[in-house]
Amino acid sequence: MTASAVTPGITDKVMIEMKGVHKWYGQFHVLKDINLTVQQGERIVLCGPSGSGKSTTIRCINRLEEHQQGQIIVDGTELTSNVKHIEAIRREVGMVFQHFNLFPHLTVLENCVLAPIWVRKMPRREAEALGMKYLERVKIPDQAKKYPGQLSGGQQQRVAIARSLCMQPKIMLFDEPTSALDPEMVKEVLDTMVSLAEDGMTMLCVTHEMGFAKQVANRVIFMDRGEIIEQNDPQTFFNHPQNERTKLFLSQIISNH
Amino acid sequence: MSQSTHVPHPDLPPPSASTGVIGWLRANLFSSPLNSALTLLGLYLIWLLLPPALNWLLFKADWSGSDRSACHGEGACWVFIKVRLDQFLYGFFPAEERWRIQLSWLLAVVGAAPLFMKRNPLRMPSALFMLFAYPLIAYGLYTGPLFGLPLVETSQWGGLMLTLTIAVVGIAGSLPGGILLALGRRSKMPIIRSVCVVIIEFWRGVPLITVLFMSSVMLPLFLPEGMNFDKLLRALIGVVLFESAYIAEVVRGGLQAIPKGQYEAADALGLNYPKAMGLIILPQALKLVIPGIVNTMIALFKDTSLVIIIGLYDLLNSIQAAAVDPNWLGFATEGYVFAALMYWVFCFSMSRYSQALERRLHTGHKR
Ligand SMILES: Nc1ncnc2c1ncn2[C@@H]1O[C@H](COP(=O)(O)OP(=O)(O)O)[C@@H](O)[C@H]1O
Numbered sequence A: 001m002t003a004s005a006v007t008p009g010i011t012d013k014v015m016i017e018m019k020g021v022h023k024w025y026g027q028f029h030v031l032k033d034i035n036l037t038v039q040q041g042e043r044i045v046l047c048g049p050s051g052s053g054k055s056t057t058i059r060c061i062n063r064l065e066e067h068q069q070g071q072i073i074v075d076g077t078e079l080t081s082n083v084k085h086i087e088a089i090r091r092e093v094g095m096v097f098q099h100f101n102l103f104p105h106l107t108v109l110e111n112c113v114l115a116p117i118w119v120r121k122m123p124r125r126e127a128e129a130l131g132m133k134y135l136e137r138v139k140i141p142d143q144a145k146k147y148p149g150q151l152s153g154g155q156q157q158r159v160a161i162a163r164s165l166c167m168q169p170k171i172m173l174f175d176e177p178t179s180a181l182d183p184e185m186v187k188e189v190l191d192t193m194v195s196l197a198e199d200g201m202t203m204l205c206v207t208h209e210m211g212f213a214k215q216v217a218n219r220v221i222f223m224d225r226g227e228i229i230e231q232n233d234p235q236t237f238f239n240h241p242q243n244e245r246t247k248l249f250l251s252q253i254i255s256n257h
Numbered sequence B: 001m002s003q004s005t006h007v008p009h010p011d012l013p014p015p016s017a018s019t020g021v022i023g024w025l026r027a028n029l030f031s032s033p034l035n036s037a038l039t040l041l042g043l044y045l046i047w048l049l050l051p052p053a054l055n056w057l058l059f060k061a062d063w064s065g066s067d068r069s070a071c072h073g074e075g076a077c078w079v080f081i082k083v084r085l086d087q088f089l090y091g092f093f094p095a096e097e098r099w100r101i102q103l104s105w106l107l108a109v110v111g112a113a114p115l116f117m118k119r120n121p122l123r124m125p126s127a128l129f130m131l132f133a134y135p136l137i138a139y140g141l142y143t144g145p146l147f148g149l150p151l152v153e154t155s156q157w158g159g160l161m162l163t164l165t166i167a168v169v170g171i172a173g174s175l176p177g178g179i180l181l182a183l184g185r186r187s188k189m190p191i192i193r194s195v196c197v198v199i200i201e202f203w204r205g206v207p208l209i210t211v212l213f214m215s216s217v218m219l220p221l222f223l224p225e226g227m228n229f230d231k232l233l234r235a236l237i238g239v240v241l242f243e244s245a246y247i248a249e250v251v252r253g254g255l256q257a258i259p260k261g262q263y264e265a266a267d268a269l270g271l272n273y274p275k276a277m278g279l280i281i282l283p284q285a286l287k288l289v290i291p292g293i294v295n296t297m298i299a300l301f302k303d304t305s306l307v308i309i310i311g312l313y314d315l316l317n318s319i320q321a322a323a324v325d326p327n328w329l330g331f332a333t334e335g336y337v338f339a340a341l342m343y344w345v346f347c348f349s350m351s352r353y354s355q356a357l358e359r360r361l362h363t364g365h366k367r
């Protein structure tokens, strides 16, 4: 059921491997036997009803959540309770949140250079050049000296993307990056994500933007009640869904949009 | 179908808020019958209280002279304060050594000045000087031997100098102490967490006066024979621990107010715990709790006078002592008014500074 077509830009190198991953919140079995392999350059869209465990799944990849059973290997390093390994993986995995989570006490540029300086030990001058480069990339270099609170939602989310990119990650995780935005700002953020995908970034996106999925994803994964129900290339996924629950979900999404 | 062109409405200046003094009076003082009544009552009270107060404090007060014969009794006799001022400021610090205290105060004012001014290149050096060099210099000046000066026992310290010493040490010590306790109380490690909870709840549960009493009377009983350290130092340690517990709870309130997303973003960027706390969480949390911290510090400043219980004479206590001097019986009121003024000046300055700090650290719109 995996993507059959060999999409250009995707290499054989496995970036993320989840094998039989289970997770519980107390008694609640939130992830049930998740198996997922992501190759370098893949753009994967994760969708499913609210509460199905999408966020939990991607948050396990950078250990914002801890899985209790199974294996997660990111860029060749297995996630265990070893703090050094966790920090090493987090350096290579960028994450963009629904609510941006910018640091409100720092300017836009300071938000961007913080991790390169303190985690990568990059000289400030170099980090600032890098920060400006990525702020240009997300098309807001003119806001560098402002504070996040002075920007619109769309601008804040683009800063958040730039902040992640400044760590020059190998993988980017997006958790509903456009869900908290006013409709007219969704496009500017999606455009940024599209251009990132075109550059060959390995991306794992939780989103309900089906247009985005059709345009850039090479694989769409549907989750429900903590399980991966179905995964396919976007063409097949949207036009010929296999599972009843997928069909139901897609019909709901389409009637809402 | 004809197309109407839309002419955008021009931006207008806002209406002027008030129409002169009359408008302001009407809007703020006489907006309703109740408001008018309260205004009139307020004016009546001012008329009743202010003239006698000013007469006593200033116009009918005695200013010149050197003993009580200069006091005529119609108003305050500030001669009492004037004659005893040195004692109020320096306690029993030997007169010929008082330049050391004056020098330390001068150094503090000059050294810290850049911190109170707008962004300037001297801020960082000034902060480093005040944090690391100044405490050592002040210690050397006050005690003496470090700089080859004659030793002045802490039992001779007193007055404003002692008040400031206790308050500054208490504040400077309890801030880092409180932050560490607050972080410890939120630690994931059960042992660290329990230890911090016990410390906080113990020190918060006992009155400061008990802490001082214990430090002075009880502690020596527990210490091994021959090991006896300075009474003031013991009191200072007690004050720092006591205040740390309060600051810890204030800071914890700030930590709890920081959204989970901030921790997650810091983690996701690969910042380790000390960096996430020091660069992301604490700067925001401390900014949120500036009012609470300053509140605690103002309370501490005034509570320093409790050291009377262990026989130390700070500002208030040395004034009280002077007021029972047979030569100056009957001038306690002047003494207390002076004490109130001194305490008020320092506490009000702290309050203003904290407000300025909050304004300076404010970034962008709150949502
Ligand atoms: N910290 C938590 N503690 C307990 N339950 C949680 C926690 N986080 C999420 N859940 C529950 O786990 C389920 C999956 O959550 P999540 O991964 O956020 O779903 P999704 O992102 O697909 O909407 C939901 O039912 C949610 O209520």
Ligand SMILES: [Mg+2]
Binding pocket: A054, A055, A056, A175, A176
């Ligand atoms: Mg979610």
